[in-house]
Amino acid sequence: MSKSPVPMFLPAPGEGKRGEDGHMGYLLRQAAHAYRQRAETALADLDLTPPQFTVLTMLAAYPGLSGADLARLALLTPQTIAVIVGNLDRAGLITREPHPVHGRILAISLTAPGRAVLAKARSRMQTLDDSLLAGLDADHETVVRRWLVTVALPTET
Amino acid sequence: MSKSPVPMFLPAPGEGKRGEDGHMGYLLRQAAHAYRQRAETALADLDLTPPQFTVLTMLAAYPGLSGADLARLALLTPQTIAVIVGNLDRAGLITREPHPVHGRILAISLTAPGRAVLAKARSRMQTLDDSLLAGLDADHETVVRRWLVTVALPTET
DNA sequence: AACAACATATCAGAGCTTTGATAATGAGCA
DNA sequence: TGCTCATTATCAAAGCTCTGATATGTTGTT
Incomplete structure (x- = not known):
């Protein structure tokens, strides 16, 4: 474990404000950050x-989506x-084809390599999610x- | 509400896989993302x-920390x-001074403007956290x- | 005293994410 | 028909975050 050369008794993860007594926003960010790192x-x-x-x-779930569709979904x-x-x-991993109906839209779909990579990635993410x-x-x-x-839902103001 | 010109019956936030039935990792990321946006x-x-x-x-809690200390804490x-x-x-909003003991370390502290901005920011973040x-x-x-x-704690492998 | 190990800081490059601005396409209405 | 509006896509700039690499300073060991 790394340690500062000038010890100041800082709390470790899970202790003090970094544990169950911390601010909810901080805990949420901390958890999401840890998860993202493991996923990476x-x-x-x-x-x-x-x-x-x-x-x-x-x-994979909705082939042919536009970039704008993806933005809304994500x-x-x-x-x-x-x-x-x-x-x-x-x-x-993907292709972009002009939309058959709406000229400006680019319909995005998976390629065969895209499907192959996604299949491999899925099982790993499943394992990670189970650990949560x-x-x-x-x-x-x-x-x-x-x-x-x-929390994820938009505020209704 | 925005809407695609080529309707495909995509799920709205909170529905289907975007609701309680979704993957935990996706829900966590979604929630953290929504929170971060509100904080911004x-x-x-x-x-x-x-x-x-x-x-x-x-x-504010630990004046004189080094960059490395901040990295560990955050x-x-x-x-x-x-x-x-x-x-x-x-x-x-901050100053960096050479550390009195350890030559290479830069001790970081808040300036008066830094403290003033932090005070204003605190009450807003408190409100946001309460809403969580x-x-x-x-x-x-x-x-x-x-x-x-x-989830935030490092895995003990 | 010299060397090895460690901690710190920083440079470079990449990806994700935002806001703001710009341009092109399609739909609805006078 | 022509105008206006909504949607889409994209360019630009900024901040956050990472991995990898490099240089400096301190500590501990030989």
Whole structure:
């Protein structure tokens, strides 16, 4: 374990404000950050990032989506999706075809390599997701799921 | 509400896989993303980002920390902290002084403007954090807090 | 005293994400 | 028909975050 040369008795993760007594926002960010890092590590040797995995998953479920559709689905901006889609396109995992009806829309679909990579990525992410539920019984899982959905929902002001 | 010109019956936030039946990792990312966006909006007119707020808060609690200390505390890399600290320095909210004992360390502290901005930011973030607990009774809050801490903790492999 | 190990800081490059601005396409209405 | 509006896509700039590499300073060992 790394240690500062000038010890100041800083709290370790899980202690003090970094534990159950911390601010909810801080705890949420901390948890999401830890999860994202594990996901990045799990996908690293596939040359796939978590956002890219998300986009591939969405395209597998709904082939032919536009960039704007993906943005709405992922709660991201069209610009953000454009960057991710651009990188996936460069990697040959997706294709962009002019939409048959609406001229400006680019319909995005998975390529065969895209499907292959997604299949490999899926099992790893499944394992990771299962680990998130370790030590959580059915009742508590429901509580957590409901809370996450509530926080994610847009505020009704 | 925006709508695609080529309707495909995509699920809305909170429905289907985007609701309580979704993958935990997706729900976690969705929730953290929504929270971060609200935090950014709340701090926007102070010209402060959520990571910058986090760093200022840590410096208020532990003045004279080094960049490496901040990195450990925030679970970020030293490089990431360097970017954030650089921006805070340019804004005049912090100062970096050579460490009295350890020559290489730069001891970071808040300036008077830094303290003033932090005070304003705090009340807004407090309001935001309170809203995260809306609809959670004491028992459920404990369940959620425990889960977040568990997820944030490094894996013991 | 010299060397090895470690901690710190920083440079470079990449991807994700945002806001803001610009341009092109299609739909609805006068 | 022509105008206006909504949607789509894209360019630009900024901040956050990472991995990898490099240089400096301190500590501990030989």
